[in-house]
Amino acid sequence: MAPDKGKKSKVAERGDEDDSDHIDGELVLSIEKLQEIQDDLEKINEEASDEVLEVEQKYNEIRRPVYTRWNDIIHSIPDFWLTAFLSYPAFCDLLNEDDQKVFRYLHSLDVEDFKDVKSGYSITLNFYPNPYFEDTKLTKTFSFSDDGTTKITGTAIKWKEGMDIANGVDHAKKGSKRPFHDESFFSWFSEVQQKDLSEGFHDEVAEIIKKDLHFFPPFLLEIC
Amino acid sequence: MVADKGKKSKVAEREGEESDHIDGDLVLSIEKLQEIQDELEKVNEEASDKVLEVEQKYNEIRSPVYSRRNEIIKSIPDFWLTAFLSHPALCDLLNEEDQKIFKYLLSLDVEDFKDVKSGYSITFHFSPNPYFEDTKLTKTFSFYDEGTTKITGTTIKWKEGMNIANGAVPEKKGSKRPFAEESFFSWFSETQQKDLSEGLHDEVAEIIKEDLWPNPLKYFNNENGGEDFEEDDDDDDEEDEEDGEEDDG
Numbered sequence: 250m251a252p253d254k255g256k257k258s259k260v261a262e263r264g265d266e267d268d269s270d271h272i273d274g275e276l277v278l279s280i281e282k283l284q285e286i287q288d289d290l291e292k293i294n295e296e297a298s299d300e301v302l303e304v305e306q307k308y309n310e311i312r313r314p315v316y317t318r319w320n321d322i323i324h325s326i327p328d329f330w331l332t333a334f335l336s337y338p339a340f341c342d343l344l345n346e347d348d349q350k351v352f353r354y355l356h357s358l359d360v361e362d363f364k365d366v367k368s369g370y371s372i373t374l375n376f377y378p379n380p381y382f383e384d385t386k387l388t389k390t391f392s393f394s395d396d397g398t399t400k401i402t403g404t405a406i407k408w409k410e411g412m413d414i415a416n417g418v419d420h421a422k423k424g425s426k427r428p429f430h431d432e433s434f435f436s437w438f439s440e441v442q443q444k445d446l447s448e449g450f451h452d453e454v455a456e457i458i459k460k461d462l463h464f465f466p467p468f469l470l471e472i473c
Numbered sequence: 474m475v476a477d478k479g480k481k482s483k484v485a486e487r488e489g490e491e492s493d494h495i496d497g498d499l500v501l502s503i504e505k506l507q508e509i510q511d512e513l514e515k516v517n518e519e520a521s522d523k524v525l526e527v528e529q530k531y532n533e534i535r536s537p538v539y540s541r542r543n544e545i546i547k548s549i550p551d552f553w554l555t556a557f558l559s560h561p562a563l564c565d566l567l568n569e570e571d572q573k574i575f576k577y578l579l580s581l582d583v584e585d586f587k588d589v590k591s592g593y594s595i596t597f598h599f600s601p602n603p604y605f606e607d608t609k610l611t612k613t614f615s616f617y618d619e620g621t622t623k624i625t626g627t628t629i630k631w632k633e634g635m636n637i638a639n640g641a642v643p644e645k646k647g648s649k650r651p652f653a654e655e656s657f658f659s660w661f662s663e664t665q666q667k668d669l670s671e672g673l674h675d676e677v678a679e680i681i682k683e684d685l686w687p688n689p690l691k692y693f694n695n696e697n698g699g700e701d702f703e704e705d706d707d708d709d710d711e712e713d714e715e716d717g718e719e720d721d722g
Contacts, residue, residue, distance in 0.1 A: 279548045280690070286542045287690050290535065294687075297531035301524055308520035312513065319509050326502050395674075 323357075330355040339457050347414040348434040354379035360459050369393050372458050381414070383407040387438055391455060401452070403438035415439065528589045543580050549693075553578050556689040562680050570637045571657045577602035583686040592616050595681055604637075606630035612661055614678060624675070626661035638662065 323329050331352040334340045344352060359373040369392035376385050389403040406415065415435035437454050546552045554575040557563045567575060582596040592615040599608055612626040629638065638658040660677055685692065 276549060279545050280694075282545050283542065283549070283690050286538060286545065287688050289538055290542075290687070293531060293534055293538065297527065300527045300531075304520065304523045304527060308516060308523070311516055315509060315513055315516065319506065319513075322502050322505050322509070326498070329502075 328353050330358065337457070339453075343434045343437075343454065345414075345431055345433055351376075351379065351381050351414070351435070354381070358458070363392070367393065370459065372455060380409060381412045382409055387435075389438055389452075389455065391452070401441040403441050406435060406438060525589055529587070532585055532589060539582075543582075546580060551576060552693060553581050553689070556685060556693045559692040559695045560680070560685055563677075563685065566657045566660075566677065568637075568654055568656055574599075574602065574604050574637075574658070577604075581681075581686070581689075583682050586615075590616065593682065595678060603632060604635045605632055610658075610661055612678065614675070624664040626664050629658060629661060 326332070331349060334344060334352060334355075335349070354377045356375045356377050359371075359375065361371050361373070363369045363371075369390065371388050371390040373386055373388040376382075376387070378385065384404060384407050387404045387406060389401070392400040392402075394400065406413075408415070415433040415438075434454075440452075554572065557567060557575065558572070577599045579598040579600050582598065583593065584596070585593045592613065594611050594613040596609055596611040599605075599610070601608070607627060607630050610627045610629060613624070615623040615625075617623070629636075631638070638656045638661075663675070
């Protein structure tokens with residue numbers, strides 16, 4: 250490493266100014282080599298990301314026709330979602346008569362995890378235009394923070410005139426397990442208070458939809 | 474609601490089902506949907522496997538590069554100590570004694586398990602020193618399919634009177650080590666998971682693996698950039714010199 254000697258004397262001068270005697274030519278060279286390696290690593294990482302993306306795109310393409318077949322079958326079944334919900338005993342109790350009428354307009358159900366999966370998820374009910382509310386999407390979102398708390402947000406439903414079956418009255422009924430057939434399923438969207446913070450997250454409906462309704466895959470169904 | 478009246482009588486037969494909405498057509502359709510569901514699951518598994526393959530492949534490509542990096546780092550005195558002290562989060566973790574011990578730190582190694590998804594280990598290699606017998610201190614994280622994580626850490630063989638991590642400390646599982654007094658080395662004995670439901674949450678491990686390990690030079694330079702190693706000046710000079718040398722070479 251011949252050139253080093255030259256560098257060393259130059260740097261030695263500078264070295265006098267600074268307290269560190271680590272500054273010498275070899276050190277500089279090492280650091281430069283290290284930088285080159287970091288640059289190499291960055292290139293490798295970019296390549297890796299690109300390849301992963303390619304794989305994901307390829308499988309998205311493979312999934313597409315399968316989704317189409319899925320859609321076709323679902324749309325060939327009248328009142329599919331309503332029937333599906335009602336065939337789950339847990340849900341039978343949650344839908345009162347009015348709810349069932351609204352559910353006939355239910356188009357699809359999405360369950361989507363947050364990007365990093367652990368920090369939360371959202372459940373979206375997609376509706377066809379209907380006489381009950383303006384919205385086409387009703388979503389309830391659960392965010393889990395590192396400190397153990399859960400933040401819950403739900404769509405404020407834009408009920409059409411005279412159609413508010415969820416009824417303004419008892420949003421205060423936090424904690425109620427909705428034992429009565431009369432209470433509307435749709436009040437679920439305004440239940441954003443955690444029942445028992447110390448017990449952590451506990452939204453039965455969300456849990457049922459997310460876990461038990463696994464029959465229905467958590468991906469976005471295209472609107473036909 | 475569901476279908477035409479004719480089918481309803483069929484349903485009446487199917488008394489076993491709790492809902493009278495289920496009829497023959499629906500059952501068939503649901504079966505078809507189940508098949509599609511199974512197909513999708515297979516496709517998703519394949520996709521995950523392929524992604525994993527890519528990650529494994531690149532880990533193998535990176536491995537020799539990390540080895541080369543290691544060799545170069547050995548010629549930079551106190552590289553890892555400096556990088557640690559220059560990292561905004563890690564700098565608070567080394568008390569004075571720890572810093573003295575870090576002078577004996579030869580290298581740091583972060584290694585994924587071969588299949589990438591089942592875990593990784595972080596190893597600190599030390600040269601013989603007056604503090605402990607070990608030359609390698611490792612902390613390993615193993616992820617199991619059912620979602621649990623097993624954590625193991627080297628039980629440090631401290632030399633007489635040198636146990637700065639101190640018996641009492643390992644009980645402080647979950648503490649964020651707010652005081653500079655607590656030794657970094659107690660990290661190796663923190664093998665209890667804080668909150669199983671939330672999965673692995675070892676901040677130090679995450680920072681080392683995701684932040685420091687990929688590019689420690691970034692932090693090392695930061696420190697030097699401010700103090701003894703005025704990069705800008707040196708770079709200009711070095712570049713001129715280098716260019717000259719390259720032309721010659």
